[in-house]
Amino acid sequence: MGISPLNCGWGICVFLSLCLISFTPPCDGGNILVYPVDGSHWINMKVLIEELHARGHNITVIRASTSLYIKEKSPLYKSITIELDKKVEPFFIQYLQKHIKAQVEGASAFTFFKITLGFVSAFSQLHLLMCDYLAQTLDDPTMVKSLRDSQFDLVLTDPAIAPGVILAKYLELPLVFNVRWITGGEGHFAIAPSPLSYIPVPRSGLTDKMNFIERVRNVFFYSIALLQQRLIGPHYDAICEKYIEGGCDIISLLQEADIWLFRSDFVFDFPRPTMPNIVYIGGFQCKPAQPLPVELEDFVQGAGEHGVIIMTLGTLVYDLPKEVSDAIASVFAKMPQKVIWRYKGKRPSTLGNNTLLVDWMPQKDLLGHPLTKVFVAHGGTNGVQEAIYYGVPVLGIPLFFDQYDNLLRLQQRGAGKILHLSEISQCFEQSLMEVLHQDSYRQNMQRLSDLHRDQPVAPMDQAVFWVEYVMRHKGAAHLRTEAYKMPWYSYYCLDVVLLLLAAVTLLLLSTVTMFRFLCYRCLRKPKAKQH
Incomplete structure (x- = not known):
């Protein structure tokens, strides 16, 4: 049975109409x-x-x-x-160095203040x-x-x-x-x-x-x-x-x-x-992951079923105190996973063959890779949101600014764990194993990813x-x-509250005064008549 030209033309019109409806209003190049x-x-x-x-x-x-x-x-x-x-950068670097040193040494609250x-x-x-x-x-x-x-x-x-x-x-x-x-x-x-x-x-x-x-x-x-x-x-x-x-x-x-x-x-x-x-x-800023460079893909595939751990502490932190970097590297060296670590400092003496140090990494593409298991990160807004988008659980090491607050939101939802810099030597291995092997972290992060992606636009x-x-x-x-x-007192309606309080006070005072006057008139005895 053939399709009539009328039906075909009507279908094309409907298709074009739907296309026009689906587009936002045009805007010439601004x-x-x-x-x-x-x-x-x-x-x-x-x-x-x-x-x-x-x-x-x-x-x-x-x-x-x-x-x-x-x-x-x-x-x-x-x-x-x-x-x-x-x-501007030296100003930040100087502050960060002092702050990181204080964290590693477990300085007092007064020092941080x-x-x-x-x-x-x-x-x-x-x-x-x-x-x-x-x-x-x-x-x-x-x-x-x-x-x-x-x-x-x-x-x-x-x-x-x-x-x-x-x-x-x-x-x-x-x-x-x-x-x-x-x-x-x-x-x-x-x-x-x-x-x-x-x-x-x-x-x-x-x-x-x-x-x-x-x-x-x-x-x-x-x-x-x-x-x-x-x-x-x-x-x-x-x-x-x-x-x-x-x-x-x-x-x-x-x-x-x-x-x-x-x-x-x-x-x-x-x-x-x-x-x-x-x-x-x-x-x-997130979008589907792109293929990795050939050398990096070969390194990742070499991990097999164990997968990959990636680590970065952001654009401003180039290195860490030697005792901290050595402690991290020694834990990584024990892991069956491959590790890609963005680190520009002196090569840790405990670095294992399974760990690749890089000056730069395609972070989003690595997070989107199916073999990536855990993201060790400082908790910057970009990294946290990218981890949510790709569904990768986070072991967070907050250093400064808003990073602790960002990681706290993940920890509160069971999608990440916070580890302070002063705890690296004692707790890094245990914390990494927990995030790596407890399924709840990946499940909770995947749930956040599903929620984030489920948007009409x-x-x-x-x-x-x-x-x-x-x-x-x-x-x-x-x-x-x-x-x-508005002035602050108007924003909080304090002027209205004061007016109402004044009106209520005036009404109460008027009532009390009237009541006292009536009582006085009623209680006053009339004088006896003189004959």
């Missing part, structure tokens, strides 16, 4: 100004830039001449290089340096004219270091964040309701289930975050005062951003209140859609709350 943060933050930003470039958008990146990660020449973007005479205070002070100087960097740009009439003449559609920036936020205000452009951190801590605390009774403050080491003492601790860490913002905020406020008509403050500028592309999701993070202009893109597609949405509509002001314009 003109995007990117103000990134160097280091691991740039790794995230570059992934997003690659996708925006692939979709036909023109990208311009502002970079420092001292940048180690953001290259001046790239097929993805044009660059604007600002000359700087200071490098002093190191933290020194870090906060040095971090304040870093922000000051970045403000000088921005002032250098804004004081250059040729540069400013070039930026204005380029007719950018929006500014895409990472607000952990915030010159890009002020630049967007100065150029009067819509603003999109690729964000998890802001100048004073985690981004949610600046824009969304964040009750300290169940929202753990970063670096507090707490979950969303807190007893009274833990809530006290949470408030203490929140106070530290406020202190950090008090130290950093004035640097940006001074720039606002000089270059922005009417002045401004950095927190208000952060709250004015159109879209927050937030590098987290609620598979990884604890549930919490949020806002309409926060778009969760956790794991947006992929995180990267969401990120690109909302960037293009802001370009199409010249901003997204209708998604922003106006709460940030």
Whole structure:
């Protein structure tokens, strides 16, 4: 029986209609100004830039001449290089070395407190340096004219270091964040309701289930975050005062951003209140694993059924104290598994033949390899989210920043285990064997992976859609709350409470006065008549 031309034509129409419905509204190639943060933050930003470039958008990146990660020449973007005479990386390296040494030696809480205070002070100087960097740009009439003449559609920036936020205000452009951190801590605390009774403050080491003492601790860490913002905020406020008509403050500028592309999701993070202009893109950098280089694939296949363990402690940690690296290497040497370890330090004396030291590894492709059994990692956001995506359990060795909090979220869900640096010599082998051989770790991580992947729209597609949405509509002001314009006493309705208390007090006083007056009239005896 043949198919009629009418039915065939109708089927083609239906097919084309479905195709049109499935596509998002078109957006001509936009003109995007990117103000990134160097280091691991740039790794995230570059992934997003690659996708925006692939979709036909023109990208311009502002970079420092001292940048180690953001290259001046790239097929993805044009660059604007600002000359700087200071490098940022030594500042981090010095702090990390002190912090790692204190952890290995099991230093006292007071020692860690002093190191933290020194870090906060040095971090304040870093922000000051970045403000000088921005002032250098804004004081250059040729540069400013070039930026204005380029007719950018929006500014895409990472607000952990915030010159890009002020630049967007100065150029009067819509603003999109690729964000998890802001100048004073985690981004949610600046824009969304964040009750300290169940929202753990970063670096507090707490979950969303807190007893009274833990809530006290949470408030203490929140106070530290406020202190950090008090130290950093004035640097940006001074720039606002000089270059922005009417002045401004950095927190208000952060709250004015159109879209927050937030590098987290609620598979990884604890549930919490949020806002309409926060778009969760956790794991947006993840994609199906690609084949490994031939030599690396041969090494992995040599592990057979035992599989492979991979280890890295991030981009900033090149080596470890000798006693720690030797202890790790000696445990690896006993294992039947093959080990791939990203390590640039001196070769450990106890290194076994089953362990391959590399300067760099294709981390995502290794995590996605079916023979990878365990990921030994420091707990950076990128690595944790990639482990979730590929379903690989984690033995975490947190070193600094948010790493303990990230790993705590995995441990809380039974998908990872935390091992402190001071415990390496005594507990590394036992902890590794536990994560390797207890099926619950892999099962729990696989469950997280299934939850993460079960989304109607992929995180990267969401990120690109909302960037293009802001370009199409010249901003997204209708998604922003106006709460940030309210004084604090109005935000918490203290003025309303005071008014109600005053009204109730006045009513009570009036009632008491009336009651006393009536009692006085009733109890007063009339005078006897004189005859």
